[in-house]
Amino acid sequence: MSAAPTLPQPTFDPVAAYPEMGRVRSALAAMDWAGVRALIDGAPDPVARTMLIRFAATVPGAEQFLQDVLARDPDDSVAGAVLGGHLVDVGWKIRSGLRAQYVSAEQFSTFHGYLRRAEQILIDAAARNPADVSVWCQRLVSARGLELGLxxxxxxxxxxxxxxxxxxxxxxxxxxxxxxxxxxxxxxxHAFAGECMLAAPKGAHNAVLVVTGHLERWLDDDGQGVAYLATSRARNEIYEAATRSVWDPGFRHDYGWVAVRNTFAMAFSLIGDSRAAAAQFAALDRFGSEDPWHYLGDPAEEFVRRRALAYGKGGAR
Structure with a gap:
């Protein structure tokens, strides 16, 4: 009997799945704003554009350069979105992802300081370019962090x-x-997630929101999360979401597909559907995403463990 094929080690660098992100990172590190703009302006759709901007915002050490770019051209909404997003990203890392009761007063103070600076930049960018959805997307993050209300x-x-x-x-x-x-x-x-799923075309990525919602509830359910995912409502809605997205022939590997399939893989694994989980792992090959695996522990370890579990229980490779 031949040995089972070696499974690829997962990579969690988004550049592996979306090479344009690597080019954006290199251009920004080289302080080549024309190159950054060419890549972002060439994005195939608004989601891709937003993802490139959000990735650019995570490049370390870019704050002063972005400030200079925006000072030269205050109407550049890409510069505003990247700089605002950069300040939000730095602030959120200081705050950490812990629940509020585990975040110190000093962390909160510094966090809010960064977000207030980001808000001023993003408010101006939105006023100058009200149709730029990437600016508004960053403003959703800053509003949540500053607790401005629903x-x-x-x-x-x-x-x-x-x-x-x-x-x-x-x-x-x-x-x-x-x-x-x-x-x-x-x-x-749950209502919002369901509305988004039903409003989007079949095969679109949006149905993943339903699954994300159930995972959020699983995570928050004070030790009863496994029982919650075993409910008929949770299982049925996860399957409905799969039918409208990753199981639909129209599902495409556009920007965002990696996180969508990882989310379904984790959900299927948690509800014990090894065959469905294995199919997502097979489609993913080596591409992982930290979200949502970090909810279980180390993302790479959990990806590998859950993949082996899915394949070991009869799922196809």
Whole structure:
């Protein structure tokens, strides 16, 4: 009997799946703003453009250069979105992803300072370029961090949705704000996720919001998460979401596909559907995403462990 083929080690660098991100990072590190703009302006759709901008915002040490770019051209909404997003990213790393009761007063103070600076930049960028959805998407993150309230978050999302009603990065941000941990409710969160799924075309990525919502509830359910995912509602809605996205022939590997398939892989693994989980791992090959695997522990370890479990229980390779 021949040995089973060696499975590839997962990579969690988004550049592996989306090479344009690597080129954006190199151009920004080289302080080549024309090169950055050419890559971002050449994005195939608004979701890709937003993802490139959000990735650029994570490049370390770019703050002064971005400030200079924006000072030279205050109407450059890409510079505003990247700089605002950069300040949000730095601030959020200081705050950490812990629940509020585990974050120190000093962390909160520094975090809010960065977000207030980002807000001023993003407010100006939105005023100058009100149709730029990437600016509004960043403003959803800053609004949540500054705890400006659901009505303000909704207002910002509605402004964005006027231009892009199926913008998954923005919908994902609003979904977070609708969770109880950010003063929303499960009812609001599930309703929003379902609305987005049904409004989007079949085969679109948006149905993943339904799964993300159930994973958020699983995570928050005080030790009862496994029992929650075993409920008929959770299972049925996860399967419905798969039918409208990753199981639909129209599902495409556009920007964002890696996180979508990883989310379904984790959900299928948690509900014990090894065959369905294995199919997602096979489609992913070596491409992992930290979200949502970090909910279970080390993302790479969990990806490898859950993949082996899925294949070991009869799932196809």
């Amino acid at each position: 009505s303000e978050v909704r207002r910002r999302y509605d402004r964005l949705a006027e231009h892009e009603p199926h913008h998954l990065p923005a919908q994902s941000q609003l979904l977070q704000s609708l969770c109880p941990k950010w003063s929303g409710s499960w009812e609001q969160m």
